[in-house]
Amino acid sequence: MLKTTIELEKAATILKLLGDKTRLAMMKILDKHDCCVCEFVAIFKTSQPSISQHLRKLRDLGLVKEERRGQWIFYSINKSNEYYPFIQQILEQLPSQDDKLKDLEEQGTRISCC
Amino acid sequence: MLKTTIELEKAATILKLLGDKTRLAMMKILDKHDCCVCEFVAIFKTSQPSISQHLRKLRDLGLVKEERRGQWIFYSINKSNEYYPFIQQILEQLPSQDDKLKDLEEQGTRISCC
DNA sequence: TTAGTATATAATGATATGCTTATATATACA
DNA sequence: TGTATATATAAGCATATCATTATATACTAA
Numbered sequence: 001m002l003k004t005t006i007e008l009e010k011a012a013t014i015l016k017l018l019g020d021k022t023r024l025a026m027m028k029i030l031d032k033h034d035c036c037v038c039e040f041v042a043i044f045k046t047s048q049p050s051i052s053q054h055l056r057k058l059r060d061l062g063l064v065k066e067e068r069r070g071q072w073i074f075y076s077i078n079k080s081n082e083y084y085p086f087i088q089q090i091l092e093q094l095p096s097q098d099d100k101l102k103d104l105e106e107q108g109t110r111i112s113c114c
Numbered sequence: 115m116l117k118t119t120i121e122l123e124k125a126a127t128i129l130k131l132l133g134d135k136t137r138l139a140m141m142k143i144l145d146k147h148d149c150c151v152c153e154f155v156a157i158f159k160t161s162q163p164s165i166s167q168h169l170r171k172l173r174d175l176g177l178v179k180e181e182r183r184g185q186w187i188f189y190s191i192n193k194s195n196e197y198y199p200f201i202q203q204i205l206e207q208l209p210s211q212d213d214k215l216k217d218l219e220e221q222g223t224r225i226s227c228c
Numbered sequence: 229t230t231a232g233t234a235t236a237t238a239a240t241g242a243t244a245t246g247c248t249t250a251t252a253t254a255t256a257c258a
Numbered sequence: 259t260g261t262a263t264a265t266a267t268a269a270g271c272a273t274a275t276c277a278t279t280a281t282a283t284a285c286t287a288a
Contacts, residue, residue: 005209008142012135015204019130020246021123028122037265050247052266071255071264086207090129093200095119134276151235164277166236185234185285 006086014083017061018090022046023054027077027087028097030064036072043100063087120200128197131175132204136160137168141191141201142211144178150186157214177201 006014018024022044029035029043040051055075058064065078078084120128132138136158143149143157154165169189172178179192192198 006207008139008208008211009135011204011208012133012138014133015129015138016133019126019128019133021126022246024126024129025122038263041264046246047248048265049249049267053246056266068254068265073265089203089207090125093120093203094122094125097122136276152233155234160276161278162235163237163279167276170236182235182285187235 006083010083011086014061014063014087017057017063018087020054022050023058024094025097025100026054026058026075027063028091028094029101030075030077031088031091032096032098033101034074034076036069036074038072039101039104042104120197124197125200128175128177128201131171131177132201134168136164137172138208139211139214140168140172140189141177142205142208143215144189144191145202145205146210146212147215148188148190150183150188152186153215153218156218 018027025044026035026040037048037051037055040055041048044051055064055066059066059075062078062081063083064075067074067076081087132141139158140149140154151162151165151169154169155162158165169178169180173180173189176192176195177197178189181188181190195201
């Protein structure tokens, strides 16, 4: 168990952000693998702008980082964020979302860009 | 670390519920002490209906239980809820809210009903 | 029974959220 | 340069959320 505590209001802000199934699944996936936007678009049944908007919210709080690699923009968990330990403890309790990525690989979608 | 995992959609629902500073503080307080509604009304700067509505949401998901004691209705954490371990790990990382209760005692407000 | 206290619920309104469509920007490549 | 691809942003809309005020219900005690 972690000893550190986190200010309650800040915790509420983070939990609210994680309290959306798309963002929560994104964070769970990102905790293990970097991903580009097109992968998320393929994984979740929603539009590209919707994915971008979710990522922006996560980025605005510093929970994820973005990095351009050529044509693509890869997102990764920001492990140096001061709230990462708090978030990680939550993510650890969630089932792996690797099956979602695996489905993409089988479809060949993941290989197309990443 | 807990071994159990929790369905992702259910986790998102719970996190969304906890993603409100009033409800999150309530849960943190309830994790240590039972409380009646009038205490919460005194602690938080909001109306009694607002408090009741927050408690209803927590109750609807089975996160808290209510118990009438005469004129008052006491709320307590529902430790037998299947998601309690998940919630507890989150609450553990938050700072104690005992100061809020202490303030009430000093004002004499807590003693009035509880 | 009546008055007072504690709590819940209903109705309403302001603001937030999350999606969609349309468009802008940046890169890759022929 | 022109076209295609990847991503971000803007605008608009439907729905959700959270507070407030008003009212209903339940219990207590005179």
